[in-house]
Amino acid sequence: ISRRLGWDYAYSKASRVPAKVSVTELKRRFNAEASEEVGSFPEPLPVLVKKPVFLEEKKGLSAAERGTVLHFVMQHLDFGGEDIKAQIDSMADRDLLTAQQAGSVEVDKIHRFLQSPLGERLQASPAVNRETPFNMEIPCSELYKDMEERSCRGETLLMQGVVDCYFEEQDGIVLVDYKTDHVPDG
Secondary structure: OHHHHOOOOOOOOHHHOOOEEEHHHHHHHHHHHHOOOOOOOOOOOOOOOOOOHHHHHHHOOOHHHHHHHHHHHHHHOOOOOOOHHHHHHHHHHOOOOOHHHHHHOOHHHHHHHHHOHHHHHHHHOOOEEEEEEEEEEEEHHHOOOOOOHHHHOOOEEEEEEEEEEEEEEOOEEEEEOOOOOOOOOO
């Protein structure tokens, strides 16, 4: 009885590893590791519920909401088309954005991006793809270095995410990840 009930499952650590992980969760995990607060994967954040318009008008948009709006605009802009401001106004006229959301977009930043070497390459590409979902299988051992080799040998995780933008050039594919966070110099 003791032998049958007292055994330890050799893969108990692997049984606590999620089968699927998002790029956002990975980012949180690596940020925690960098600040020496290593732990298990954080609990998923609750789904954000859209604020009622009357609250948006009074309090303004958070940094995360402004970033989401900018990603939406970059997804739908015709880079070679009419004036960017006019396109954003058109999105608001068609109720794709609220007036406040449209007003929060820093059009000059989009102009600077499009006039940068990367922006010029993007506009010159014959194949530009935006907001493309992806799934990728990665070895469990890449994320869990502390696990014994035998406990995760051959185990994989499904990583999922969305590529903000990618475009093709003659020598390959260029991935673009829009960032709206403040990044200090250095």
